[in-house]
Amino acid sequence: MKLKTQVLYVSGTGNTEKVAEAIYQAIPGFSKDIKKLDSCFEKYAADTYFVGFWANRGSASVEVLDFLSSLHGKSVALFATCGMGEDPEYYKKIEKNVTAFLPEDNYYLGSFFCHGKMPIKVRQRYEHMAARNPDSRVFQMLRNFDEALLHPDRKDLENARHFVANVFQKAQGNLSR
Numbered sequence: 001m002k003l004k005t006q007v008l009y010v011s012g013t014g015n016t017e018k019v020a021e022a023i024y025q026a027i028p029g030f031s032k033d034i035k036k037l038d039s040c041f042e043k044y045a046a047d048t049y050f051v052g053f054w055a056n057r058g059s060a061s062v063e064v065l066d067f068l069s070s071l072h073g074k075s076v077a078l079f080a081t082c083g084m085g086e087d088p089e090y091y092k093k094i095e096k097n098v099t100a101f102l103p104e105d106n107y108y109l110g111s112f113f114c115h116g117k118m119p120i121k122v123r124q125r126y127e128h129m130a131a132r133n134p135d136s137r138v139f140q141m142l143r144n145f146d147e148a149l150l151h152p153d154r155k156d157l158e159n160a161r162h163f164v165a166n167v168f169q170k171a172q173g174n175l176s177r
């Protein structure tokens with residue numbers, strides 16, 4: 001079935017899934033669908049894609065990169081959650097690493113990033129590091145971990161919905177040129 005807009009995402013612990021649902025709700029019209037990337041059997045039926053992922057070692061997981069590299073002639077927006085919070089420079093780097101996989105015959109609509117909580121074992125690792133070498137960097141990592149526990153929060157989801165509105169404005173401009 002032909003679709004206007006498809007939200008496809010991967011989410012290990014639910015953060016990206018929350019953002020995906022907010023994004024899906026904000027997409028105008030009825031010709032839209034939301035699925036986990038690995039359970040979507042008809043991945044190429046839409047014109048516009050919102051592809052969501054969690055930051056994985058400065059990039060996205062292989063299944064996301066593989067999917068992006070298989071897209072041609074589509075409009076594509078990205079969204080992601082990251083353990084690292086409120087760091088536009090860092091988000092830009094991840095965006096660059098991921099969009100490198102998107103073929104140039106697609107129309108890129110931009111990205112939305114927000115903070116996402118991490119498993120408690122990450123904090124335990126930081127605590128061990130702090131005990132061995134109590135420098136300011138590791139305390140910053142602990143602070144970042146604790147801030148992440150609240151995310152994605154209501155404001156993040158609201159920002160995600162604004163992002164969708166901007167994407168559609170931009171897409172409209174592209175159509176009318």
Ligand SMILES: Cc1cc2nc3c(=O)[nH]c(=O)nc-3n(C[C@H](O)[C@H](O)[C@H](O)COP(=O)(O)O)c2cc1C
Nearest residue numbers: 011012013014015016054055057058082083084116
């Ligand atoms: C193996 C692994 C690698 C990660 N790498 C990064 C990273 O490079 N940068 C970052 O900001 N967060 C990183 N994180 C944190 C996750 O991206 C973050 O917690 C995200 O919100 C998880 O989303 P999810 O709940 O949808 O799985 C990593 C997490 C895991 C498990």
